[in-house]
Amino acid sequence: MVYENPDQVMIGLEVHVQLNKANTKMFCGCTTNYTDEEANTCLCAGCLALPGTTPVLNEKSVEYAIKIGLALNAEISEETDFYMKNYFYPDLGNGYQVTQFDKPIVKNGHVVIEGEDGELTVRIRRAHMEDDPGKMAHFGTIEKSTGSIIDFNRSGMPLVEIVTEPDMRTAKEARRFLDKLRSILEYLDVFDGSREGALKADANVSVYHGTRVEVKNISSHKAVEKAINYEIMRQKDAVRKGKKLVQETRHYDEARNVTISLRVKETADDYRYFPDFDLVPLYVGDKIEGIRAKMPELPDAKRERFVAQYGISDAHAKSLTSEKAFADLFERVAQKVDPKVAASWVADIVKGELNYRDMPVTTCDPDDIICVIDMVCCKKISDEGGVTVVRALLDEGKKPEQIIAEKGLSMVGGDFLEKAAKEAIAESPEAVADYRAGTEKALNFIVGKVMQKAKGKADARQAREMVLKELGK
Template sequence: MVYENPDQVMIGLEVHVQLNKANTKMFCGCTTNYTDEEANTCLCAGCLALPGTTPVLNEKSVEYAIKIGLALNAEISDETDFYMKNYFYPDLGNGYQVTQFDKPIVKNGHIVIEGEDGELNVRIRRAHMEDDPGKMAHFGSIEKSTGSIIDFNRSGMPLVEIVTEPDMRTAKEARRFLDKLRSILEYLDVFDGSREGAMKADANVSVYLGTRVEVKNISSHKSVEKAINYEIMRQKDAHRKGKKLVQETRHYDEGRNVTISLRVKETADDYRYFPDFDLVPLYVGGRVEEIRAAMPELPDAKRERFVAQYGISDAHAKSLTSEKAFADLFEKVATKVDPKIAASWVADIVKGELNYRDLPVTKCDADDIACIIDLVGCKKISEESGVTIVRTMLDDGGKPDQIVAAKGLLMVGDDFLATAAKEAIAENPSAVADYRAGIEKALNFLVGKVMQKSKGKADARTARELVLKELGE
């Protein structure tokens, strides 16, 4: 049967969050800060699953899992336990992954995102703790690899896997969910999103209520969106041609923007879950309220506070709170200048210039931004010159006052502008006649002539006012 209703696309995500700020791995004392270290040096007998080693649970990773659950508006299980998830892969030293099965530490949560038709409540089915396997690198593409090498530095890293219900209908909604989740995790300070492997997603996609296909281990939010869009197109095309889809696991090839079949999808029974006899049941009920009391302000709450406290627009508040570092920068600037002007500069100009250059917020100093806003507010420089200063600081460094002096950005005075306005009117009688005849763009021409005489060192609004004054308006 051929279906044509696009609303029957169903998307669910499984997001693997590496708790790399837990300092040590999930079941041993090895460091989580392995990114810049030589391969196979940040490990121990436990990481390699050598005979006779036993796991010792990292308490900090449990605390982080509870914080994540609370931030997801979810239930925290009083009792949880660990299971062995059995499958063979060369980078899995034990031959099984330590995970949680029927008693996940977190269940029944939700996140509200911006959907295609307004707010969308994405349900969280569960979030559970597990350890990460090692990392394999293939010689060539995954399809035609001539060999592989393994780095066990990552083996044993603490993870929380967050599983959603299939509540998303478009790839754009899936990307928005990931953006919102990442923002929450950064506010919780449980992971460093800039580190390798910090956040990966598996996308489960089905169209027309048909067979579910999983696209595995996608590393960036942009790639998740592209992979889902491709998979929707592939599955719809198969339906149109009457081809049968199978439940399978696929790999997203970023270079070719296609998904590739890896294997037929396993079921829970294939993994032969059974309790990990080295780990006793974990009781966390007594810690939950203590952790809840210490929870930081999260993005949605901060956005509401910014609107109420600073009187800024909801759009600016949403932009500023999407990343904690931007929210912190704004609040520092807002203590020095008008908060509404600070919001406009940080959200619209500073954030845009940083994103264009793919630079972190740490490249901007609150005192420098406040200084630029003051210079513009006092009409010592134009707003355009203020933007020039931001760009120069990001590209070449320096302080606002130094850049103003070096580039000669100080604005000309009103006396100079008044003279320039008189000259522009005297030199362009045809434009004056057009303006008096009701042609509005003639006024813009005259203002432009004034700006030319000032070599861009004038406030355009002031120049316009002076031209109108000379015209007797």
């Protein structure tokens, strides 16, 4: 994609992915599953950086970092090492963060997303491993806090920070990139996105090829989009008024939908990077091909397979593969019913109803969805009745047969349709005369009366056939 004015807005993202499925923290044996635990209980002397403690690298986190790099179409560095990134913050026990500097484990990758005017390739500059600091909670807003508390349960969690080039031009593109990245990570099974702090983003924004401003630690894709839109507006307004923009770090206040200046942005020199003397260089060259051989099918490949194997539309395939759980649900259903029908129901109806309720796909029992589709295809219930059953499945947790019986959704036919057709014909002498005179649409009026009598619980084609049969007598 080529933008008409590529210098007007430039957006890059730094995405912090918490490898919480690595089971233990980056450099110690403490659990990564701390979400529901009491503050400051899932930690050890290493998490608190007490004197005399030394790190032991979690091998699983290295494997996950390599998997992420391969999924991002990137180069994997056969040799990498760890550095100390020095800065003071109360939740950073060491006074430095263990990270990577000039030899990141992943570099030069790319991800293809849907841009504003077609496909957009977002380049990945690098992805490096680091450990997470603790978590600070403020009493009041960040601007007017009367105090803070620190929970070190998160301290030492393994992270991969993914840094893009400034290839995005709109907030919507940034959100699409995050959606695509999250989908890839879920397919890789390296993190649980439902956990607190699993994925956060820093957005770097500049307008008119000017000064770059970083908006820090945004916790949701929707908030990233809103923060970027606000920051673009703020910067353009400042330029119009002749104000000088400074390179700084800002905080996004989601409640007020504004960004707030935190500090002048540091440069790499300010962090005084130097090698971590407790960690030796890391050689991973012998691991790369083994991990590559075990890579799962990723969203783009699965989408292409769905189109080729099941003959469904590309739009349905994109929708179904955006989340691995939906793709799995579709394949379960497509084994039992026509794949094109399964794609339509799962992508358009089931997914829509789940999203409306903010419910996970695991709420659905595939056998229940198969049952509903079978009943619709066999004309036991109408399409509308099928939608009603799906909604009740989610809202009431009952089985399809019970819902159909309780709500009286079974289709009518046979004797009922014959009686309804005779009554509709008798009640519509003018329409009958018009039809016999050659006005085809008059037939639709009569069929409509039959459907009214059936209260929508009849098949329109069967009703039409019954009316024609009675008119032919």
